[in-house]
Amino acid sequence: MNGGNDARADGRGRVYQASGDQHIIEHHHHGSEGGAGGPGGGGVWSGLDSVRWPSVGRAPAVLRDRTTLMARLRASVAPDAGGQVYVLHGLGGCGKTAVAYALFQYATSEAGRIGLWVNASDTASLRTGMLAVAADRGAGDGELTAARSGLRAAADLVWDHLDRSDRPWLLVLDNADDPAVLRDGGWLRTSPRGTVLVTTRQAARHWWPGAELLQVGVLPKADAARVLCDLAPAAGTVEEAEAVAERLGRLPLALTLAGGFLAHQVIDPWTMAEYGRNLDGGHGADPIDLLDQGAVSAGADSRHLVSSTWQFSLNALVAQGLPESVTLLRLLACWAGDPLPLSLLSGVEMGDALPRRRVEVALRGLLDQSLTEVVPGTVRCLRTHGVLLDSVWRGTSADQRDSLAATAAGQLLSVLPEVPERGRPDPRTSLLAPHAVALLRRVVEGPDVGRPTVDSIAESLLRLVVALHRAGDYAPALTVAEKAVELGTQQLGADHPSILRLRERVGRSLCRLGRFEESEAVHRQVLADCERVQGPAAPDTLTCSLGLARPVNVLGRREEAVALARRAVAGRTTTLGPVHPLTLIARSHLLSVHPEPEAGAEFMADCQRELGPEHPISVGGALDHAFALFSLQRTSEALPAAREALRLFETKFGVDYPITLNAGALLSQVLEALGKHAEALGQAEAVVEGRMRVLGPEHPWTVTAQERLARFRGA
Known part of the structure; x- marks a missing residue:
């Protein structure tokens, strides 16, 4: 050869140039979509094994609940149905694929349809799967080769054969x-010959024009428990399964992992109850790690791990230019x-990581990815799954936790009044209780949050407890206060000012709930601690003294109650003056345990x-003054005072406020003492009905009201 040769190699071919005779042998093995080998070859097979069978890690033996949803989907594969796209959307792990699998089985076994299953998680998988669908529906090798090489529009080829399916x-x-x-590429289309079902976490309607969106949520309690029993029938009772299911938020993925773990233990199997205790941190267990251990039986890819399944959504948000959504989550x-009340997010600011102007768009990103949802109601709220939140917090780096917790505490403080008033509660207040407790639990569980942040969290809990108490929600106030004391003491110690005040609030709530002996015991211990730590004249010490006077008086030790109340009045008068609001509160209580006409006037x-006459302290004082007059047997003077006190309470706080009912009880006694039996009886009946409704039949005040009503009827 005396010149150059022009040549071109196609595909995996190569061009050789030589100056002598050579014998060249090459073997080419072509797999699907550019794979490295085919069946019988020595390479790795990269093609699809089947589009006629769902590629799911582990299908549920029984699909629990989803009755209404499945009825709608079964209708979509009826003989005369077609030309429609249905989009199953919801949080990762909520069971969208399980629902699709159930419909696939029904369509192929009972509805007489061909089932075609394609993984649409990325472009390569989708393209490979859809071309395999075209091949299944009759596309020839030449058509497929042209589509793979770009000589023919791949999506057009697929849908042409779907439209002509026999x-x-x-x-x-x-x-x-x-x-x-x-x-x-236009992969999502409709055809009169079939029905398309999409599973996705992306809930934004603009992505799915013309489709019917169907949300998949968590399971009802009974069905969630049955999932656990399906997987691990020997692990415990239905009641124990219900408790575990509630702890897992009834999320199908978490239930599947928990059931798989329980079913596959060998050495020392746990019961359902033991598993639940370990989910709550028993034996130092990490609940997310514990759940992930159950993935071995479910096919251990990242979509089957609680610790990573939601990372797909977070990665998508970052890719969309919404890293702020990750910070917000x-x-x-x-x-x-x-x-969670949406107002709690008002004014959130975390620097460049989450600027205030980007909070709205960040939230929209979370909503679109089904990572949270808006719950309608009197108070508009967000609801985010607890297992998701646990997983996200666990994956948050230590250097971020303090700023996040500090921001969360600041948001709580911004919506809770520093000095809550008595009366009708802000409907947001009771909704904040689990969030304040959860925040304190987060910082107690790890060493990554500084003392100032913990102080702010404790202060927010104290404000919350006071707000609940003054709204008349004594049982929730007690629950939150006890939990705050239990958790806060671990970080701040029992003598920290906020913890002492929360302990005193425990005593107050116990007293309002009629648990007077327990209230006395709590108050005595807190009073002793305040005297030791802060001194006998400190404001918290005087508050404890006044608080102890209440149960002591109810338990019949009037002289001690008077001494405790006088101590509070004297101390506050010295430090604050005789007409400071706190001094007036102490004087009002002293008047109720030690009536004096001149002091009352x-x-x-x-x-x-x-x-002013309508201030909450004045209104409460009016009732104490009326009670003092009645105690001094100045009944004629007590009647107008009691009527006015009841009117003020009903106007200011409502007819069902617990102390409004106390005012009604006093008025009924004054009326009976003056011989106004019919009116006294009607008032006593209203008090019994109100206390039954508000406090319950077992509360001592309810029992007292019933006994009084019986006496009035007997008279």
């Missing part, structure tokens, strides 16, 4: 969490999975002058 079909596009994969992870005059 049998009706169901096409499932699973894990389409990035809708752009479907949109780019980490902030939400400071709180609980209960409904002077007290009422001071309240009217300093605060």
Whole structure:
């Protein structure tokens, strides 16, 4: 050869140039979509094994609940149905693929349809799967080669053969969490010959024009428990399974992992109850690690791990230019999975990581990825699954936790009044209780949060407890206060000012709930601690003294109660003056345990002058003054005072406020003493009905009211 040769190699071919005779042998093995080998070859097979069978890690033996949803989907594969796209959307792990699998089985076994299943999680998987669908529906090798090489539009080829299918079909596009994969190239279409079902975490309607969106949520309690019993029938009772299911938020993925773990233990199997205790941190167990251990029986890819399944959504948000959504989700992870008032996010600011102007768009990103949802109601709330929040917090780096917890505490303090008033509660207040407790639990569980942040959290809990108490929600106030003391003591110690005040609030709530002996014991211990730590004249010490006077008086030790109340009055008068609001509160209580006509008149005059007649302290003082007059057997004077006190309470706080009912009880006694039996009887009946409704039949005040009513009827 005396010149150059022009040549071109196609595909995996090569061009050789030589100056002598050579014998060259090459073997080419072509797999699907550019694979490295085919059946019988020595390479790795990269093609699809089947589009006629769902590629799911582990299908549920029984699909629990989903009755209404499945009825709608079964209708979509009826003989005359077609030309529609259905989108199953919801949080990762909520069971979208399980629902699709159940429909696939029904369509192929009972509805007479061909089932086609494609993984739509990324472009390569989607393209490979859809071309395999075209091959299944009759596309020839030449058509497929042209589509693979770009000489023919691949999506057009697929849908042309779907449109000409000799049998009706169901096409499932699973894990389409990035809708752009479907949109780019026009892969998502409709055909009169079949029905398309998409599973996705992406809930934004603009991605699915013309489709019918169907949300998949968590399971009802009974069905969630049955899932656990299906997987691990020997592990415990239905009641124990219900408790574990509730702890897991009834999320199908978490239930499957828990059941798989329980079913596959060998050496020392746990019961359901033991598993539940370990989910709550028993034996130092990490609940997310514990759940992930159950993935061995479910096919241990990242979509079957609680610790990583939601990372797909977070990665998608970052890819969409919404890293702020990740920061916002980490902030939400400071709180609980209960409904969270949206107002708690007002004014959130975390520097460049989450600027205030980007909070709205960050939240929209979370909503679109089904990572949270808006719950309608009197108070608009967000609800984010608790297992998701636990997983996100666990994956948050230590250097971020302090700023996140500090921001969460600041948001709580911004919506809780520093000095809550008595009366009708802000409907948000009770909704904040689980979130404040969860925040404190987060910081107690790890060493990554500084003391100032813990102080702010304790202060927010104290404000919350006071607000609940003054709204008349004594049982929730007690629950929150006890939990705050239990957790807060671990970080701050029992003598920290906020912990002492929370302990005193435990005593107050016990007293209002009629548990007087327990209230006395709590108050005595807190009073001793305040005297030791802060001194005998400190404000907290005087508050404890006044608090102890209440149960002591009810338990019949009037002289001691009077001494305790006088101590509070004297101390506050010395430090604050005689007409300071806190001094007036102490004077009002002293009046109720030690009635004096002159002291009562002077007290009422001071309240009217300093605060006005409708101030909560004046209203409460009016009742104490009326009670003092009645105790002194000045019944004729007590009647107008009692009527006015009841009117003020009903106007200010409502008819069902517990102390309004106390005012009604006093009025009924005054009326009976004056011989106004019919009116006294009606008032006593109203008090019994109110206390039954508000306090319950076992409360001592309810029992007393019933006994009084019986006496009035007997008379």
